């Protein structure tokens with residue numbers, strides 16, 4: 001079964017997380033599929049806007065934890081550049097056409113950080129965003145250590161990234177992470193209709209406007225993705241991460257008293 005559904009209509013490429021039984025957690029293969037789809041969409045005249053969506057009950061539980069464990073066990077000399085997640089992040093952060101997201105239910109880790117690289121974000125009133133990197137012995141990714149304080153202000157960013165507790169759609173609306181909060185069953189449809197509005201506009205003007213909007217931070221974002229990627233690769237092999245991943249698999253609370 002394909003875990004990323006892809007469909008183009010009316011100038012909108014819709015990419016749908018389709019791994020609901022695993023809460024749409026994202027594997028290396030899924031990152032590669034997403035990155036390749038975006039790379040192709042950037043050059044495809046039939047695609048003018050991209051919509052990323054999940055299910056009305058779950059956007060994404062973030063990185064697949066079993067994949068994290070496998071990556072942590074891989075040879076240490078593998079660099080962040082080898083990681084499919086980093087490839088996806090570099091591609092989405094540089095994607096030139098408008099990106100719309102529809103988020104319902106939990107959006108964990110990269111399920112939240114990828115939204116910082118989308119242009120319009122619509123959320124169901126059941127959306128629960130979280131950045132639980134510290135709780136997993138990890139560090140921020142997707143340039144979120146730069147973009148979250150920029151958007152939320154430092155103290156709210158520190159709360160989100162150090163405590164890692166979920167915050168709901170209304171709070172996300174207040175800090176500017178989402179454009180509108182809507183009923184979950186309507187969210188994908190509303191996001192689709194906004195994406196189609198964008199797709200009907202002159203593409204050259206859209207692309208140039210997005211380039212100008214991002215001009216002052218594009219290079220810094222790519223640089224931060226690299227810096228965070230190196231810290232992340234180290235953190236993934238730490239005793240704290242090992243304990244957090246093992247605890248998740250064993251369905252118990254992690255014990256960080258020795259790390």
Ligand code: COA
Nearest residue numbers: 021022023025061062063064065066106108109110132133
């Ligand atoms: N990686 C791998 N498997 C995952 C997963 C993940 N990130 N998230 C959920 N799953 C699996 C669960 O292990 C469970 O498998 P099982 O049916 O074999 O027991 C199944 O998906 C359902 O998840 P469950 O936790 O029972 O669903 P829930 O509705 O109670 O909670 C979440 C949903 C998203 C809140 C919860 O699954 C969660 O917190 N997941 C981990 C998120 C995380 O830490 N991601 C990494 C971010 S960097």
